[in-house]
Amino acid sequence: MRLTPFLILCALANLTIGSSRADEAKKKAAATKPKQHPTGYTDTPYLPGGKWRVHDDARPRPEVVTPGKNASNAPSDAIVLFDGKNADEWIMEKDGSPGDWIVKDGYLEVPPKGTGVGGYIRTKREFGDVQLHIEFATPEKVEGNSQGRGNSGVFFLGAHELQVLDSYENESYADGQASAIYGYKPPLVNACRPPGEWQTYDVVFEAPKWDAEGNLLKKAYITVLHNGVLTHHRQPYLGPSGHKSVANYNRVLERGPLKLQNHSNPTRFRNIWIRELDFTTND
Numbered sequence: 001m002r003l004t005p006f007l008i009l010c011a012l013a014n015l016t017i018g019s020s021r022a023d024e025a026k027k028k029a030a031a032t033k034p035k036q037h038p039t040g041y042t043d044t045p046y047l048p049g050g051k052w053r054v055h056d057d058a059r060p061r062p063e064v065v066t067p068g069k070n071a072s073n074a075p076s077d078a079i080v081l082f083d084g085k086n087a088d089e090w091i092m093e094k095d096g097s098p099g100d101w102i103v104k105d106g107y108l109e110v111p112p113k114g115t116g117v118g119g120y121i122r123t124k125r126e127f128g129d130v131q132l133h134i135e136f137a138t139p140e141k142v143e144g145n146s147q148g149r150g151n152s153g154v155f156f157l158g159a160h161e162l163q164v165l166d167s168y169e170n171e172s173y174a175d176g177q178a179s180a181i182y183g184y185k186p187p188l189v190n191a192c193r194p195p196g197e198w199q200t201y202d203v204v205f206e207a208p209k210w211d212a213e214g215n216l217l218k219k220a221y222i223t224v225l226h227n228g229v230l231t232h233h234r235q236p237y238l239g240p241s242g243h244k245s246v247a248n249y250n251r252v253l254e255r256g257p258l259k260l261q262n263h264s265n266p267t268r269f270r271n272i273w274i275r276e277l278d279f280t281t282n283d
């Protein structure tokens with residue numbers, strides 16, 4: 001075949017079309033490939049304090065924690081204080097003997113009045129700043145009224161009470177109802193479930209801080225979700241809780257056990273786990 005100028009032009013046009021198609025394919029491939037982002041920066045300004053830059057690539061990444069299957073299950077870095085099988089983490093407050101509360105069907109129950117050693121139980125371990133998850137159920141059979149109905153309590157450092165009570169259609173003073181900072185602050189709302197139903201407290205507790213001379217540097221603070229509903233947002237305590245008295249910080253207390261109240265009402269607990277935190281540093 002003779003190459004006429006027409007055929008040469010056609011061949012050149014085909015080549016051009018072919019190469020532009022290849023360019024397009026390349027562009028398309030580049031467009032579908034995820035853009036690579038920097039993992040951090042080394043040239044950004046320093047944050048206040050001068051330790052880390054904004055988006056600092058050298059800043060340690062947070063530790064990996066595997067969450068529980070649902071919000072009730074302990075995450076991988078929690079200390080399980082009650083898993084439904086035994087109360088080995090607990091002892092009697094008054095004499096350190098083994099806890100005498102009833103372990104049954106996966107829960108821990110306040111024993112009937114006049115049985116066992118009697119009294120509050122506390123953890124063998126001591127804690128400062130913590131995140132706590134605890135579930136409770138007040139007695140299904142409703143007996144008593146006001147503070148005599150499903151009364152118990154969770155005490156941080158063995159001293160700062162978060163009230164447990166059957167406050168479902170049960171009239172009692174506001175700073176003594178379920179989820180109250182007992183004797184001081186009522187919860188923001190009453191999020192109680194009916195008697196016998198399992199309820200949850202998810203808490204962040206900040207322990208008070210003191211200097212070497214025993215002067216208070218920082219009060220205790222608590223944040224509480226009751227059945228997933230916010231009832232306290234970083235609420236300060238007046239001090240260790242008392243009955244018919246105004247609390248105050250009259251003793252140096254930075255660490256202590258978690259304590260559960262025996263108020264002679266057969267209140268039940270389960271799924272108790274705690275994560276140790278440290279709010280003294282904020283790097």
Ligand code: MG
Binds near residue numbers: 151163
């Ligand atoms: Mg109580």
